[in-house]
Amino acid sequence: YRSATAVSVILLDEEADELQVTGRVLLMDLHVRSDTGGRSHISNTLGDGGHQTLQQLQHAEELADRIIRDRFSSIPPQMRFNFSVHESSAELVGESLGVGAVAGLLAWRTRQMNLPERWTLSSVVACSGSISAEGRVAAGSWDSVERKLQLAFHSPVERFVLPAVHREAALHALQRLQGEYPNRTFEVIGVSNVKDLPDAGGVA
Numbered sequence: 660y661r662s663a664t665a666v667s668v669i670l671l672d673e674e675a676d677e678l679q680v681t682g683r684v685l686l687m688d689l690h691v692r693s694d695t696g697g698r699s700h701i702s703n704t705l706g707d708g709g710h711q712t713l714q715q716l717q718h719a720e721e722l723a724d725r726i727i728r729d730r731f732s733s734i735p736p737q738m739r740f741n742f743s744v745h746e747s748s749a750e751l752v753g754e755s756l757g758v759g760a761v762a763g764l765l766a767w768r769t770r771q772m773n774l775p776e777r778w779t780l781s782s783v784v785a786c787s788g789s790i791s792a793e794g795r796v797a798a799g800s801w802d803s804v805e806r807k808l809q810l811a812f813h814s815p816v817e818r819f820v821l822p823a824v825h826r827e828a829a830l831h832a833l834q835r836l837q838g839e840y841p842n843r844t845f846e847v848i849g850v851s852n853v854k855d856l857p858d859a860g861g862v863a
Contacts, residue, residue, distance in 0.1 A: 664689045666763035667785040668756055669807040670749055684814040685745050689763045692739045701742040706752035716742055719760035722794050726854050731774050754789035761853040762786050762861050778862040783817040794853045798824045805832055812836050812845055820861045823849035
């Protein structure tokens with residue numbers, strides 16, 4: 660493997676009591692594989708619907724390359740990636756890794772290709788949201804987003820990228836949280852399409 664980029668992702672504990680928000684904010688590494696054949700993969704165990712998680716990562720790779728081509732008129736070299744969440748025991752379920760995977764890939768690509776803009780992705784930025792093959796960020800459930808917002812707020816995360824349709828509700832929830840912790844600075848960023856990540860502040 661060559662050098663890695665990491666992105667913060669939020670995993671909910673699916674077996675927890677509904678009245679208690681439990682989960683973890685973890686880093687997901689993006690390693691470039693030395694071979695260019697085959698499909699990219701994730702090293703963690705996948706739960707039910709694991710094919711959806713893999714499909715999100717495949718969409719992320721294709722979309723990141725498309726964004727680079729459209730924005731810089733540059734053709735990214737063919738690469739394959741290995742994704743790895745920092746807790747080996749974490750079983751991944753669902754589709755919410757898509758936005759984070761795109762953000763991480765964009766940061767890696769702009770540095771690797773020595774492009775006019777070199778984007779970075781700080782570990783204090785967490786991303787959540789599933790993506791279509793066209794780059795649209797799906798709404799998902801507000802309940803899930805709200806629980807992830809609470810986890811992010813009570814972690815070192817300083818910025819949370821989420822589906823744009825939930826941004827207003829997230830801002831209201833954030834106001835309630837900051838009422839209890841008035842000195843806690845926290846930013847909510849809503850995106851409706853991953854091509855907007857650079858301009859919205861998902862990568863900088």
